[in-house]
Every structure is written in C-alpha cells, then in structure tokens.
Amino acid sequence: MTHGGKLAARALADAGVGAIFTLSGGHIMPIYDGALDEGIKVVDVRHEQAAVHAADAYSRLNPGRIGCAVLTAGPGITDGVTGIANAWRANSPILVIGGQGPFNNLRRGSLQEMDHVSMIRPISKWADACYETSRIPEYIEMAVRAAVTGVPGPAFLEIPMDVLMGPADIETTYFPQMRTTPPQVVPDPVDVAAAAQVLAQAQRPMVLGGTGVKWSQGGAALARFAEATNIPVFLNGMGRGQMRSDHPQFFNRVRKEAMNQCDVFLLAGSPLDFRLRYGASVPAEATIIQLDMEAGLIGQNRSAQVAVVGNIGASFDLLLAELKTQGTTPDFSAWSTNLRTRENEIAASFEGQLTSNESPVDPLRFAAEIRDFIDEDTILIGDGGDIVAQVAKVVPVLRENCWMDPGPLGTLGVGMPFALAAQHTFPERRVLIVYGDGAFGLNGFEYDTAVRFGLPIVGIMGNDSAWGQMLRPQVGLYGPDRKVAVDLADTRYDKVVEALGGHGEYCERPEEIRPALERAFASGKPALVNVKIRKDEGAPKGSTYV
Secondary structure, three states: OEEHHHHHHHHHHHOOOOEEEEOOOHHHHHHHHHHHHHOOEEEEOOOHHHHHHHHHHHHHHOOOOOEEEEEOOOHHHHHHHHHHHHHHHHOOOEEEEEEEOOHHHOOOOOOOOOOHHHHHHHHOOEEEEOOOHHHHHHHHHHHHHHHHOOOOOOEEEEEEHHHHHOEEOOOOOOOOOOOOOOOOOOOOHHHHHHHHHHHHOOOOEEEEEOHHHHHOOOHHHHHHHHHHHOOOEEEOHHHOOOOOOOOOOEOOOOHHHHHHHOOEEEEEOOOOOHHHHHHOOOOOOOEEEEEEOOHHHOOOOOOOOEEEEOOHHHHHHHHHHHHHHHOOOOOOHHHHHHHHHHHHHHHHHOHHHHOOOOOOEOHHHHHHHHHHHOOOOOEEEEEOOHHHHHHHHHOOOOOOOOEEOOOOOOOOOOHHHHHHHHHHHOOOOOEEEEEEHHHHHHHHHHHHHHHHOOOOOEEEEEEOOEOHHHHHHHHHHHOHHHOOOOEOOOOOHHHHHHHOOOEEEEEOOHHHHHHHHHHHHHOOOOEEEEEEEOOOOOOOOOOOOO
16 A cells, blocks of 8 residues: 555656656645655755746746646645746646645635635636545546647646545556647648638738747748748747747848738737737738637637648648649748848847947847857746847847747746756756846745755846836836836845855956856856846837736
C-alpha cells in the first residue's frame, strides 16, 4: 500500500513532468514525497504567483510537455490566481494542483478552506476536484487532456489533503495513457481552396502570425509558405521566433504601414484584440483570411471572409499545396521589396539613439547594448513596460524560445519565475531578464530561489525610478504638477541582489553596460546589472488601455 501523493507523482511523471514549482504547504506534502520517488525536481519558490509563472514558462519551452505548479490551500491558491490568469490569456497549457482541507470536514471551516474550483473555473479550460484516492491518476489525465487540446490553457485540479494522504494500492490503480500532444486537426479542403483563391488574386497581402502558430508547432510550415510566395510575415505574442529574425520574409518595423496598405490580411493564430484595435487596424476593404485552431475564435470583433480551422502548420502546408495544384502560386516579392525599403529607412531613423553616449543612458542605447551582447543561444525574458517595448524594437528574436514575455494579460513579475524554468530546462544556455525597475518589485525576491538552486540567471534593469509606462500618459493628460503614484525611489536593486547572495553591477554610462554584463555572467551567480536610464515625461503617443 502507498498514499495518494505517490499516485499523483507517478501520473505526473507519465505526463512528462520533469519539475514541479511550488511553495511548501501542509496540504500538498504527499506530492513532494512521491516526486522524490519519480525523479521529479521540486523547485520551491518564495510566492505562489511565481510558481505558476514558472510552470507557464516550462510549457512554453518544452513542446509536448506540460508545466505543473502545486499550491497549498486557501492563500496558496489565491496567490497563484494571477499566474493562472496570465497562462489563460497566453494560451499556455499548465496543470495547477491545489490542496484543500480534509474532505471529511468539507464545509465545516477547516484551515484555509475555500471554494477554489469556482474561483478558478472562469480563468481555466478545466477545473474540478478529486475525492477518491485511487482516482487521482484519472483526474490528472483529464486535466492534462483538457489543457493541451485545441487552443491550450490552464487546468486546475483540487485534491483534499485526506485524499492525498489516503491509502492506495499502486499495483491495482488505473493509470491512463497520457497524451500531451493531441491529434492534429486538419482543416476542411473547401476552406483551404477558398483561401487559395483569395490569395491568388491578391496584390498586397500580409501574414500576422501569433501564439497559435507556436502551439501548432507551425513555424517551419509558415517559413515554407513565405519562401514559396514571398509574402511579408509579421509575428506577435508567442509567434515571435517562429521565423528567424534574419529570414528575408520576416518584417518587424513596418507592420502598421503594411496593414494600412494590404488588400488581404492573413491572420494566423492571433486574436483581433487591443493590439489590432479590435480589427480596426485592418482596412475595411481588405479581405481577412483567418487561420485558427478552434472555430470559436473565428470572427471575434470583425468577420473573416475566409476561415480555415485546424492545426495552423497543417493549414499553411495545405494552402501552399492547393496554390500549386491550382497553378496559381503567387509571387509577392515586389510588395515585399517595397516594405523592406521602408523597414530599413525606419531602422536608420533612430540609429542616432542607438549610439547615443548620454548619461543617464538613452533607453534605445540600452536596447542596442543588449542586442550586441546576446547570441541565438541566449534566452531573453521581458519583464516591464516601456523598457521592454523599447528593447523589442531593437533586439531581434533570433529563433524559437529566444524570447518570452507575459503575453496579452501584461502581467508584471514574470521575469525571474520564467527564468527559473528556462535555466532549469536549458542549464547550458544564458538566460537574461530585461527588467523595468517597477516590475522588479513584484517577484524580485525570487533571486533567493535562483541562489538556492544554483541557477546563474542574469537580469539587466532599465532604471528610471518610475512607472514609466504610466508616467508619460499621466503627465501628458493632466500635466506635470498632477502626477501621482508614478515615481519610485532611486533604489540600488543590484545591492538587493548582492544581499540575497547574488552578484550586482551598477552602470550610469552606456560604455559600462557590456563589461558589466560580461562580469555578471562570468560570476556564475544569479546577477543583476542595474542601469540608470533617462527619465522621460513626454506626451503619450496613444494608449495601451483603449
């Protein structure tokens, strides 16, 4: 006989879980005991939000495997809600296992008892509770299957502590087969043919590929399609890196201009949300071809003239095959050449800022120093507002899994949690977090976790002593004498990291940045390079919150 925690751990091992992220809690200790038997690494963090963020990153970095966070009851689970919500908006397939007071005391008010399942259900694909020890593996399989099927997302399983601690016969327990990669759904040939007919008549089409391309593992198919047609491709969300940044059909800086001029807008695995002004960024006269993994995502905020539902990689391959069969494979190289000219002009327009020698450091010079330091084995993680946006303008995403950010929920605090999962998954690669000084305050204490586990993660901070993304619109709307809740102290966060056992560097001039980064990585410790950047209070250019 054994206990339920060992059943849970064996089921997680069957699902390919190599690490669980957690914060110690009495309701969930049996799972730790089982994890030791199964060789599952237990990574304990300092806040449950960080545990769920780390599980999110684990799933992004390990295709075909699911990230797992294990949270104790009550405040342990409420602390994890932000991480679950972020995974929900980012479509990350994660499993969150939550503790609960003893089932035999249900509704009696045991320690940390609350209705977790009802709370989590609106921000998950699946939320349920298991009340029978022998059925724990079945419930884990149901949760995993729900998380990875169709458009992925988080699943939540509550297991009361007496169920986890309850006796079970592991020899007679049913362990279902785990599928962490669902069967590929192939689109309807009629829809593929309709899309091919529209493209064959197009003059100025473009592709915008998003997170769905990643979860469809469709990057190679997208590249084949772009190479055959010379169609310009733009990427957002987790789609970044699905085509190499040096691919001749990849564009970064002229998206707005391309959308204003396009006659066919091929949207692949990305919603028409605030990033595209809910569809208004696409000209009213343009034809929209929408490729997505589920029919329920088609036509949100604006109707698509052609819908192709299924695995997005398969959709691109079938669309290219259909064009060849019809003998109508188009060549959009002239259109792409015009966009490339504009792309180069825009890049040249801010070259002066990229080489600025001013102190405090120009944010774009800060970005240029990062660009010149990284290579394609560096995993870059964005955790901030304006500073991350500036870096994204300059630093290329060289290949898949070279860039991670929270996604459309815009959650600050993902930096070190994402990095913990990244460094655990790829111990031989450099992991670099780009911090805003505001964002550091949310989960910066996870440097303690990196120190305890010997993970040599490096952060570089653009420190303007402000919530910069809020400062500028507030000053622009209400005036400099009406700013409130946007200024921060001029804090030496590098000293904070040193106090936690890491390595700290402080820079005030741009030429100091690269040597500081080199020393930080050479230290072999978790490290932070704190760079004083220019504090801008200029008028806003639009708002993220429309």
